[in-house]
Amino acid sequence: MFDYKGFSAQEVEELCASKYIQxxxxxxxxxxxxxxxxxxxxxxxxxxxxxxxxxxxxxxxxxxxxxxxxxxxxxxxxxxxxxxxxxxxxxxxxxxxxxxxxxxxxxYRRNNIEQSPLAKGTLAFPSHSTSKNDCIFDIEKYIQELKSLPLDMQPVCVSLHISDIKKGQHLEFIKHGIPVYTAGNPADYRYGERFYNILKNFKYGTSNLVGSYAYFCVEMGIPFSLFGQESKYINTSGDRIYDGDYKVREGYQIAENVFSGIHKHITNEQKEHVEKNIGxxxxxxxxxxxxxxxxxxxxxxxxxxxxxxxxxxxxxxxxxxxxx
Known part of the structure; x- marks a missing residue:
């Protein structure tokens, strides 16, 4: 049974370690x-x-x-x-x-995974860094925002990306009492199964940036809220040809309008938007x-x-x- 207690710091790090990739x-x-x-x-x-x-x-x-x-x-x-x-x-x-x-x-999801009938709480996907950029936001303020979500959206847990786990972000969330999960290393073929086996146990999804997870949530019937501390991207790669910040893209701005605010139900607009973007x-x-x-x-x-x-x-x- 899913216990909403999160993984230990060691478990999180091992799931992302190259030596454990299959x-x-x-x-x-x-x-x-x-x-x-x-x-x-x-x-x-x-x-x-x-x-x-x-x-x-x-x-x-x-x-x-x-x-x-x-x-x-x-x-x-x-x-x-x-x-x-x-x-x-x-x-x-x-x-x-x-x-x-x-x-x-x-x-894969449509043929193998359904939301748990016991699903509760909210899974948050903090905006994440990549190998080419740092994602900057006030983590402590974001944690307080997550804790301020309505009682019926609690408990709140976070699902972290490998880039931020390597930077130790998981330790900050654990320190402040927010359970941490991860689907692990994206190079591992089990990533998708791990992702959905975490997500299916939650009633709501949220992030401070719209990402693929928003579409995966709504497609599965899980309301998604764009909420919390705004993030800023800084290019750290030195790459002259840099694809830049999501937020300046026209398509992202459309998604931002669709998902902004707290949502406890999936709107027709959100459903139509997701269907148009998942193939x-x-x-x-x-x-x-x-x-x-x-x-x-x-x-x-x-x-x-x-x-x-x-x-x-x-x-x-x-x-x-x-x-x-």
């Missing part, structure tokens, strides 16, 4: 297509073998229609997106083949997705480097019986 496929060709369990569920959906690479590029989450430079500057066979809005913007920026598809975690009514059927993946492999994957990765994968998995 992989399911050969080396990733295009990272966004594989992280957060996306490649794992793409393959399950399309019945595509794990020992062959995905030679397609995909959004790594809900990108609010923004087209990043890495989504254009790659040699993948095709681009996969989760909304018509993103597809239109992408086709303006690139001549690469582009398809709208159902978000793979949504497909509902995809361009490809399951068989067509399978065909796409094989075509992409034949067009882009017949190289010595890829064959080396395939042989290495098969040897380690089936001959040496190693965990990948």
């Amino acid at each position: 992989r399911y496929c050969i080396r990733s060709m295009y990272n966004p297509s594989e992280i957060y369990s996306q490649g794992y569920y793409f393959r399950q959906y399309a019945q595509f073998p794990y020992f062959l690479p995905l030679m397609v590029f995909s959004e790594h989450g809900i990108e609010f229609g923004h087209v990043g430079h890495k989504e254009i500057e790659n040699d993948a066979y095709a681009m996969l997106v989760f909304s018509d809005y993103k597809k239109i913007n992408y086709q303006k920026a690139s001549k690469k083949i582009c398809y709208k598809v159902l978000h793979p975690l949504i497909w 509902t009514n995809p361009d490809l059927s399951r068989n067509e997705m399978k065909t796409l993946f094989y075509r992409a492999f034949l067009k882009k994957g017949l190289t010595p480097r890829v064959f080396f990765y395939i042989i290495k994968y098969l040897l380690f998995k089936y001959i040496f019986r190693c965990k990948l």
